[in-house]
Amino acid sequence: MQQILASLGIQTLNDMQKAAIAAGKTAQDVILLSDTGSGKTLAFLLPVLERLQPGVAATQALVITPTRELAQQIEKVFRAMRTGFKVTSCYGGHLRETEENALKEAPALIIGTPGRLGDHIRRGSINTAGIHTLVMDEFDKSFELGFREEIAFVVESLPAVSKRMLTSATEAAEIPDFIRLQQPVTLNFLSGEAPPALSIKTLQSPEKDKADTLFRLICMLGNRSTIVFCNHRDAVERTAGLLQDKGITSVFYHGAMEQADRDVALCKFRNGTANLLVTTDLASRGLDIPNIRYIIHYHLPQNEETFIHRNGRTARMDASGTAIIITGPEEALPPYIPDNAETITLPETATLPDKPQWSTLYISAGKKDKVNKVDIVGFFSNKGKLKKEDLGLVEVKDYIAFAAVRKTKVSQVLQLIKNEKVKNKKVRIEVVK
Structure with a gap:
């Protein structure tokens, strides 16, 4: 354990992670509810690791995730743990032939999205006979995105599963019977509050089209790492284009983009070639990019759960961050916004932030x-x-x-x-x- 933590640059586990490990040893099935950014990935990977047997030439554990970005992130963490066990991730937009080659010598752990996992199982690329541990990360989002039928097929293709672990950062909807939970233990570490390091602020736009207000806000914030959330794909591209036209360096990201274009956008945001990412709620889960300073809700979130997940991209693991909600003249603040949220007043003149270096x-x-x-x-x-x-x-x-x-x-x-x-x-x- 100490070697793993050292490999990850972590000194000690938090209470949630310790509880998850303990439950993994005693309970057949576990439901883990914990805030975004609290370390859930490690909380389920460590119990999975304890159940993996060396020298077994078969896949032993499966992690189902709603998005390819989350699959990539989980694989990255597992590789960083340096366990010696082979791991492979499978997701749409990734070359299937590459995955099939990686699956020929069965990985101990497979991480993937429902559609691609189902595809491999149907093709016989994944042998499910030896899979004894199933994890469903962000399971509520998987059901919300319409993956119910594919998840049902994948789960029903696992004849030997004896332990299940479901995780989420929100109180979940009803769990379908086909998951076959057996007297699950629920670990609820949801605080119900914004992280203490998260500051929530509001900004009133004088016009229904909030683009100029967004531009002036970004000028005020400077070239700090910022995510701007929109509710629709076309709005993402339009907003990013308007900002580019005004001299703001940005990248955009949404689910209709080719995988290569998504990879480039996220890479440029991670490495500082662009400090501004304009995106849909696709980026509200699965992205673990350090040091994101600001979250801007350009469009009001659809509900409180979306608000929580968007904000979860900042103020992670004790870092500080600020969420800013922009409202138009005909928009009211949602009831879950704190009454004491600070109101931002923009400067009269807007000065373009420094260009990325x-x-x-x-x-x-x-x-x-x-x-x-x-x-x-x-x-x-x-x-x-x-x-x-x-x-x-x-x-x-x-x-x-x-x-x-x-x-x-x-x-x-x-x-x-x-x-x-x-x-x-x-x-x-x-x-x-």
Whole structure:
């Protein structure tokens, strides 16, 4: 346990995580309710790990998640635990052939979205006979997104499950009978309150179209990491476009985008190439991006649950954050907004925030090409003559990679590396637009 915590950079478990581990040892089935950002991923992965047997050439545990981003995040945490067990994630937008190759030698743990898991089971890519542990993370969201039939198929395809764990950050709706819970123990760690480090503020727009108010607000906040939530996909693209036209660097993100475009948008937001992400509620779960300072509710959330999940992207694990609700002249604040929420008054003049200092470089090689993060860092350091402070976040995918490079160094780097190879492989390297 101490080795795992050290690998994750954590000193000790919190009370919720300790309770989940204890319940995992004694109860057949567990329902875990805990606030967003409280560490639920580790709270279910540790009990799963305790049940995994080394030397078993079969899949032993399955985690079902509502979104591909959440699947990616869980896989990232499990890999960081350095357990020695093989893990694979399966989700829409990911090459099925890549997943099928990874599944040929059965992983001990599979993480995936309902539709893609069902597809693999039907094709015989996943052998479910040895799966004894089932986790459904954010299970309420899975049902809400219309995955009920696929989840039912997946669950009914698991003949040997003897332990189930369901997690959520909100009081859940009714759990369907097909989940087959057996006298579940419920651990309710929901505080019912905003995190103590979360400040909630309101802003009145004088016009029904709140775009100018949003622009002036962002100018006031500066270039801190900010997520702007809209209720519809077309509004996301329109809002991001209006901000770009006014000189605000931003990226947008929603469910109708191709997976590659979603990866690029999130990468640029994570590494500081863009400090503003305009998105739908797709980003309200599964994104664990550190140091997000502001959440802006450009459109009012549909309900209190959505409000909670949006705000959960900031003020995580004791960090501070601010949620700002913008209302138009005909909109009233929802009843769940605190009466003492501070009202923001915008300055009379708007000054554009400083531009981000980073650019993102695309590299046409990844994990499947035997290229890892150390290789890329070494390449840019040795061949590109980059100093440590001029190379930012490096992310390596299956067949591609991204690296953040200080803007002032990009032209020089591209000139130095144009004829160089990464691990004896000729690759294409260019600036991501």
